[in-house]
Amino acid sequence: MRVSVTVNGQNYVRDVEPRLLLVHFLRDELRLTGTHWGCDTSNCGVCVVQLDGVPVKSCTVLAVMADGHEVTTVEGLEKDGELDPVQEGFVQCHGLQCGFCTPGMLMTARWLLDRNPDPDEGEIREAISGQLCRCTGYENIVRSVRWAAEKEASV
Numbered sequence: 839m840r841v842s843v844t845v846n847g848q849n850y851v852r853d854v855e856p857r858l859l860l861v862h863f864l865r866d867e868l869r870l871t872g873t874h875w876g877c878d879t880s881n882c883g884v885c886v887v888q889l890d891g892v893p894v895k896s897c898t899v900l901a902v903m904a905d906g907h908e909v910t911t912v913e914g915l916e917k918d919g920e921l922d923p924v925q926e927g928f929v930q931c932h933g934l935q936c937g938f939c940t941p942g943m944l945m946t947a948r949w950l951l952d953r954n955p956d957p958d959e960g961e962i963r964e965a966i967s968g969q970l971c972r973c974t975g976y977e978n979i980v981r982s983v984r985w986a987a988e989k990e991a992s993v
């Protein structure tokens with residue numbers, strides 16, 4: 839099937855198998871390997887991207903379901919060489935260790951701050967509750983998102 843998907847502002851047209859998952863479309867067809875692939879069963883959340891601005895687990899979305907839609911991946915966060923504040927926050931507050939969960943965490947954090955610029959700890963934890971991190975204990979992820987919220991409030 840032919841699909842036309844806008845990813846990080848760029849349009850891609852590809853012929854794909856109807857069963858192809860969005861995560862594999864992004865990683866294997868478009869070579870956007872920033873989106874990670876873990877459990878493949880909708881549990882870990884490392885595959886989270888934004889579909890029309892909403893976080894989705896891309897292992898649960900078929901590529902054909904993204905036809906005519908806009909996808910944003912972690913590669914789309916940086917603008918004109920400037921890191922997004924959520925990326926900066928993860929750097930400043932050590933929001934990652936191995937980094938495997940990080941792309942998905944960043945995409946959810948960006949979505950959260952776009953709809954709630956001043957989330958408290960509970961709201962941040964709820965937003966990322968569908969995503970697993972085996973390393974950080976989540977504490978520094980929460981701090982990283984708060985750092986980004988404060989930075990955005992200060993400009």
Ligand code: FES
Pocket residue numbers: 874875876877878879880881882883884885886895896897898
């Ligand atoms: S790979 Fe999608 S939720 Fe784990």
Ligand code: FES
Pocket residue numbers: 933934935936937938939940970971972973974
């Ligand atoms: S930093 Fe290793 S899984 Fe989150």
